[in-house]
Amino acid sequence: TDVKSVNLEISAVEPKQYPRKRYPEIAFVGRSNVGKSSLTDVLMNRKNYAHTSKQPGKTQTLNFYNVNDQLYLVDIPGYGYAKVPKEQRETWANMIDTYLTKRHELSGVILLVDGRRWPSKLDTQMKTWLNYYQIPTLVVATKMDKVKHSQWNREAKFVKNAMAINDSSLALFSASKKIGQHRIWQWITKVAKL
Numbered sequence: 492t493d494v495k496s497v498n499l500e501i502s503a504v505e506p507k508q509y510p511r512k513r514y515p516e517i518a519f520v521g522r523s524n525v526g527k528s529s530l531t532d533v534l535m536n537r538k539n540y541a542h543t544s545k546q547p548g549k550t551q552t553l554n555f556y557n558v559n560d561q562l563y564l565v566d567i568p569g570y571g572y573a574k575v576p577k578e579q580r581e582t583w584a585n586m587i588d589t590y591l592t593k594r595h596e597l598s599g600v601i602l603l604v605d606g607r608r609w610p611s612k613l614d615t616q617m618k619t620w621l622n623y624y625q626i627p628t629l630v631v632a633t634k635m636d637k638v639k640h641s642q643w644n645r646e647a648k649f650v651k652n653a654m655a656i657n658d659s660s661l662a663l664f665s666a667s668k669k670i671g672q673h674r675i676w677q678w679i680t681k682v683a684k685l
């Protein structure tokens with residue numbers, strides 16, 4: 492996809508703040524610090540537009556990026572970061588649950604996992620939850636630049652097993668090396684019916 496325009500339209504916390512335009516939406520979910528904002532940037536072909544950080548817990552709202560006036564990429568806070576106070580984590584969890592379960596415009600979710608590790612319990616629980624709500628999901632194993640090329644097949648097998656998915660629902664990605672974004676765009680184009 493040729494990204495011509497990108498605009499952070501709104502940072503929302505409540506449904507009444509969601510955009511009124513009825514574009515299809517693709518949301519990014521995964522553990523805090525896994526690389527959701529970094530993936531969003533690479534897909535939008537922008538550098539640190541979706542603010543990334545070494546500190547987990549950087550993204551705190553639902554950030555709706557209008558791409559080409561035809562689609563929203565929605566960058567959301569991560570889960571599982573223990574240093575965020577419990578109350579704050581619960582508020583975020585509610586905000587994310589509400590968005591993922593009630594938003595009609597949501598066409599698909601990109602679930603990021605760390606390519607250097609076996610997917611965590613939280614990751615597999617999230618996948619089970621997305622299955623339950625029948626939300627089309629692409630699992631993206633990211634930070635693959637940190638994994639030797641000879642180990643990529645092995646990593647892909649791990650993730651497919653842990654998530655109970657096949658090849659068509661998995662992409663390997665690196666934000667720093669910019670590997671894998673074309674396949675991710677292909678998936679987005681298909682599920683968002685662009």
Ligand code: GTP
Pocket residue numbers: 521522523524525526527528529530542543544545546547548549550551567568569570633634635636637664665666667668
């Ligand atoms: P929260 O907003 O806190 O949930 O984090 P996030 O998932 O949005 O992560 P973010 O994109 O901010 O990235 C977290 C850290 O991981 C940053 O230091 C990034 O530079 C780094 N990072 C992200 N993607 C990659 C990647 O593909 N390779 C490497 N080596 N580092 C990455």
Ligand code: MG
Pocket residue numbers: 527528529542543549550566567568
């Ligand atoms: Mg973020």
